[in-house]
Amino acid sequence: MSRRFGEREALKPLDLHVAPGERVALVGANGSGKSTLLRLACGRDRPTTGSVHFDGLPMTEDDPRVRSRVAVVAEALxxxxxxxxxxxxxxxxxxxxxxxxxxxxxxxxxxxxxxxxxxxxxxxxxxxxxxxxxxxxxxxxxRDLLVLDEPEQRLDPAARDRLAARLRAEGDRGTAVLFATHHPALAHAVADRVLVLEDGRVVADGAGDRVPA
Structure with a gap:
């Protein structure tokens, strides 16, 4: 899938699969494509090319079969x-x-x-x-899929620790977790797998324990 806004390619073509119970972190600078990827992953936006599926269903917020199983933490309630x-x-x-x-x-x-x-x-x-x-x-x-865009923002250190524990527990109970973060320590504490994005492209994809804390 990819996402283009006019002449700007916000997300270059990529393939991504998140398995049940897997915790995947997205890291990268502002404008690297993290939020664009998350919006595609939860059905709040549609790719320019390619497609997004959840448990065999097209990913769209309009489908109650999907909406009832996907929890999103992205902007103010x-x-x-x-x-x-x-x-x-x-x-x-x-x-x-x-x-x-x-x-x-x-x-x-x-x-x-x-x-x-x-x-x-x-x-x-x-x-x-x-x-x-x-x-x-x-x-x-x-929830069977949890999508979070910088969930640690505005949280104090104790609250970030509670968040990390909860995200680990979500994976342990079988929830697929996909989250973007500016805190490498959170990715290190939670993720089984980390994708590093730069200018809309995945430049690294590896185990979470390789992320510097």
């Missing part, structure tokens, strides 16, 4: 200004028919250190807490 943090997470859980949604939401609030802010409005959260809420919205729903 769309929020209702008069709903609390807890209520937003409950909406996500109910929309995805999560069994015992209340208990799942409470676990995610605790994990993300948001329990004390569960009844706050999203607009009152700090930037780090808002990022934690975005992550919680992904953890609260079912």
């Amino acid at each position: 769309s929020c209702y200004p008069d709903l609390t943090v807890r209520q937003h997470l409950e909406l996500v859980a109910v929309a995805h028919a999560v069994p015992d949604p209340g208990a799942v939401v409470e676990r995610c609030l605790d994990e993300q250190r948001l329990a004390a802010h569960a009844d706050a409005l999203p607009g009152s959260l700090s930037s780090g807490q808002a990022q934690a809420m975005l992550l919680a919205a992904a953890w609260v729903r079912p």
